[in-house]
Amino acid sequence: MNQRRYIRQTTLKGFGLEGQKRLAKAKILVIGAGGLGVPVLTYLNAMGVGKIGIVDNDEVSITNLHRQVLYGENDIGESKVITAFEKLKAQNPDNDIVVYNTFLTTKNALEIITDYDVVVDTSDNFPTRYLVNDACVILNKPFVYGALHGYEGQVSVFNYKDGPTYRCLFPNMPNENEVPNCNEHGVLGIIPGIIGNLQALEAIKLVTGIGEVLSGKLLIFDGLQQSYQKIKFKLQPKNLEIKKLQAFYEWNDPCEIVPIVSVDELQRLLIEKAQIVDIRTNEEFTNFHLPDSIHIPLNELEANSNKINFSLPVYLLCQSGKRSETALRQLRNAHPESSVFSILGGLNQYLAECS
Amino acid sequence: MEVLLFGIAKDIVGESQLQFTESDKVPSSVSELKRMISETYPEFGKLTSLAVAVNSEYAEDNVPLDRNDEIAIIPPVSGG
Numbered sequence: 001m002n003q004r005r006y007i008r009q010t011t012l013k014g015f016g017l018e019g020q021k022r023l024a025k026a027k028i029l030v031i032g033a034g035g036l037g038v039p040v041l042t043y044l045n046a047m048g049v050g051k052i053g054i055v056d057n058d059e060v061s062i063t064n065l066h067r068q069v070l071y072g073e074n075d076i077g078e079s080k081v082i083t084a085f086e087k088l089k090a091q092n093p094d095n096d097i098v099v100y101n102t103f104l105t106t107k108n109a110l111e112i113i114t115d116y117d118v119v120v121d122t123s124d125n126f127p128t129r130y131l132v133n134d135a136c137v138i139l140n141k142p143f144v145y146g147a148l149h150g151y152e153g154q155v156s157v158f159n160y161k162d163g164p165t166y167r168c169l170f171p172n173m174p175n176e177n178e179v180p181n182c183n184e185h186g187v188l189g190i191i192p193g194i195i196g197n198l199q200a201l202e203a204i205k206l207v208t209g210i211g212e213v214l215s216g217k218l219l220i221f222d223g224l225q226q227s228y229q230k231i232k233f234k235l236q237p238k239n240l241e242i243k244k245l246q247a248f249y250e251w252n253d254p255c256e257i258v259p260i261v262s263v264d265e266l267q268r269l270l271i272e273k274a275q276i277v278d279i280r281t282n283e284e285f286t287n288f289h290l291p292d293s294i295h296i297p298l299n300e301l302e303a304n305s306n307k308i309n310f311s312l313p314v315y316l317l318c319q320s321g322k323r324s325e326t327a328l329r330q331l332r333n334a335h336p337e338s339s340v341f342s343i344l345g346g347l348n349q350y351l352a353e354c355s
Numbered sequence: 356m357e358v359l360l361f362g363i364a365k366d367i368v369g370e371s372q373l374q375f376t377e378s379d380k381v382p383s384s385v386s387e388l389k390r391m392i393s394e395t396y397p398e399f400g401k402l403t404s405l406a407v408a409v410n411s412e413y414a415e416d417n418v419p420l421d422r423n424d425e426i427a428i429i430p431p432v433s434g435g
Contacts, residue, residue, distance in 0.1 A: 036435045124435030148434035149362040169413070170431040174404040179363050179433060187434055218406075220361055220429065225371075229359070231406070231427060233413035 026207035029053040029116035035192030036122035067189040109135040119143035127249035133166040146199040151223040153195035163215040176251040321346040362430040386416035
């Protein structure tokens with residue numbers, strides 16, 4: 001260890017050389033190298049955490065750069081974990097940086113997490129968050145939670161010394177589309193910087209033993225008001241009884257086969273006057289629609305499914321092909337005998353390729 | 356009674372807080388509060404996962420409410 005590098009920390013009362021040695025011995029896994037992951041990685045590395053693992057399978061995109069400040073324009077299209085590895089090594093060559101160029105899955109979660117003392121959840125979706133929770137409960141690892149919504153963020157430490165877990169606060173995953181993510185909802189660049197830094201601080205506290213760990217308390221930060229609220233919550237003991245991971249955490253079974261048709265086929269279907277059901281909103285439909293399509297907005301699909309003739313094949317159309325998959329599941333559950341297809345890529349693809 | 360709204364709940368209601376003043380009927384429990392908000396804002400009723408805190412403590416649906424309580428409605432957020 002280069003003593004001089006950390007001298008401002010080792011002279012700090014309450015931290016000292018002992019704190020620095022604990023950091024050097026610590027093994028921290030960061031799940032997600034995005035908006036939250038970048039500040040966590042940057043500070044843990046600068047401060048001298050001995051082993052840092054990074055799990056991500058994304059590439060750097062131009063839309064990341066306003067908040068993921070480790071990356072620059074030259075990195076667009078490159079692997080996030082490889083780019084992060086290079087930059088972190090240049091920042092501080094002392095530490096052991098281990099990259100996992102994969103998303104966290106039910107197949108690899110336990111194997112990866114088991115090697116670390118502390119997990120920092122900097123992922124960007126609910127399925128991964130519930131997977132991290134359950135894997136950490138099974139392996140008895142504390143994890144630092146952080147999540148964002150617009151100008152707000154949440155931070156807590158779960159599963160610390162048999163303390164409460166994520167499921168004690170939010171027992172079950174919300175339904176798909178119930179809560180928007182950053183991609184749909186937008187995020188102010190600085191907010192993940194603040195929340196990620198709060199997470200990094202908790203991770204440092206966990207491995208060095210300084211201060212009071214944010215366990216059993218949810219911190220809610222509102223950037224517009226510059227306000228912090230702390231909510232106390234208790235352990236629900238049944239949430240510590242998880243013994244194995246669920247078969248899958250995605251909203252939909254990844255092995256499920258969604259019947260799709262391509263936009264080329266849509267051209268043929270239009271000529272044949274097949275039954276095309278446009279499930280976009282009234283506004284979208286008024287702006288543009290294909291001739292002879294039946295319009296039932298997605299949120300009225302169940303109530304108005306009598307407009308559909310289920311003895312004929314049903315072709316569901318939306319703007320990008322995402323909502324039509326949701327609609328397909330709804331119709332297939334309600335009418336198991338029917339023959340329903342989702343049009344892949346939706347109108348966007350059709351207009352790009354066929355018009 | 357002051358109800359602070361976070362995340363998607365704030366977006367649905369369009370305000371960061373709701374006030375129940377002297378003349379308003381005050382909900383008697385957490386579940387009644389959720390029902391009252393849902394009546395005015397039907398989209399709120401579709402949220403299946405919500406944490407509610409009464410005076411900064413996590414509260415289940417059956418927790419009774421008092422006129423002087425400060426309540427926070429906290430949906431899960433996923434962004435990263």
